[in-house]
Amino acid sequence: MQTLRDVLQQAQQRGVAVGHFNISDLVLLKAVFDAAQELRVPVLVGASEGERAFMGVRQIAALVKSLREEFNFPIFLNADHTHSLAKAEEAAKAGFDAIVFDLSALPVEENVRQTKEAVVALKSINPSILIEGEIGDIGTGSEIHESAPDLSKGLTTPEEARQFVEATGVDILAPAVGNMHGMLRSMVRGEAKKHLDIERIAAIKRAVGVPLTLHGGSGTDDDDFRRAIQAGINIVHINTELRVAWRRGLEGSLAKKPDEVVPYKILPPVIESVKEVAGSRLRLFNGNGLIARAV
Ligand code: G3H
Numbered sequence: 073m074q075t076l077r078d079v080l081q082q083a084q085q086r087g088v089a090v091g092h093f094n095i096s097d098l099v100l101l102k103a104v105f106d107a108a109q110e111l112r113v114p115v116l117v118g119a120s121e122g123e124r125a126f127m128g129v130r131q132i133a134a135l136v137k138s139l140r141e142e143f144n145f146p147i148f149l150n151a152d153h154t155h156s157l158a159k160a161e162e163a164a165k166a167g168f169d170a171i172v173f174d175l176s177a178l179p180v181e182e183n184v185r186q187t188k189e190a191v192v193a194l195k196s197i198n199p200s201i202l203i204e205g206e207i208g209d210i211g212t213g214s215e216i217h218e219s220a221p222d223l224s225k226g227l228t229t230p231e232e233a234r235q236f237v238e239a240t241g242v243d244i245l246a247p248a249v250g251n252m253h254g255m256l257r258s259m260v261r262g263e264a265k266k267h268l269d270i271e272r273i274a275a276i277k278r279a280v281g282v283p284l285t286l287h288g289g290s291g292t293d294d295d296d297f298r299r300a301i302q303a304g305i306n307i308v309h310i311n312t313e314l315r316v317a318w319r320r321g322l323e324g325s326l327a328k329k330p331d332e333v334v335p336y337k338i339l340p341p342v343i344e345s346v347k348e349v350a351g352s353r354l355r356l357f358n359g360n361g362l363i364a365r366a367v
């Protein structure tokens with residue numbers, strides 16, 4: 073079975089990116105897994121601190137492990153946006169494949185100091201775990217926002233990126249390159265798109281020798297995604313788009329069957345609704361099926 077490190081290396085060689093989708097229930101997990109399995113591409117599922125608290129840290133790990141083993145399929149698990157060493161250690165002990173250690177809200181010197189310590193501590197629990205560090209400002213909350221925050225002062229420079237990676241020893245870097253967590257209402261309606269600073273991504277890639285993650289993927293222009301992946305993005309995070317599809321699918325299913333009370337009869341259309349979004353993003357990140365099947 074391939075490791076996540078192998079999968080990221082192959083993605084870099086093939087010029088594709090690994091899709092990362094956040095989950096907080098079994099509907100989302102099934103939808104993402106079904107989409108990846110149908111397209112035969114590796115996939116990462118992520119759970120932030122809130123998502124983990126809802127599902128249970130060890131319970132999510134057990135579910136993902138059981139899918140990986142039963143179907144011999146490269147599905148990996150990431151502890152997304154983890155803000156303390158204690159929570160990161162909990163995830164590492166539960167068997168997560170990767171951890172986003174996110175102290176990007178702290179002054180950069182403090183972020184460097186604590187991330188460096190966390191890399192050592194987490195690798196002592198599992199030497200093959202991958203640690204992602206974050207710098208810059210991409211806002212918070214995979215939700216629908218009323219207005220866009222001004223993130224222009226928090227963009228990552230190539231020099232900051234190089235220094236951060238060298239000083240901390242992180243395996244993966246998440247920079248701020250015009251991306252933003254969550255979606256504006258206009259994006260949910262499909263009337264506006266996020267745009268990325270492709271030149272900045274390329275310059276950061278030249279400055280660091282590690283894989284790059286693009287957070288805040290929901291609502292991003294398709295062509296910007298393609299160019300960002302060509303410029304060096306290896307993982308793309310999508311959350312809000314799945315949450316919107318989950319809610320719409322649930323509302324539609326309940327409206328169609330107002331008297332139904334059986335969860336396994338109400339929820340399949342919700343899985344379909346989420347699967348459609350995850351599948352279309354996975355096709356885009358993996359070269360619209362033009363690249364040889366990865367799995
Ligand atoms: O870590 C999660 C993501 O960065 C998701 O961002 O909700 O804008 O897709 P998004």
Ligand code: ZN
Nearest residue numbers: 253287288309
């Ligand atoms: Zn994120």
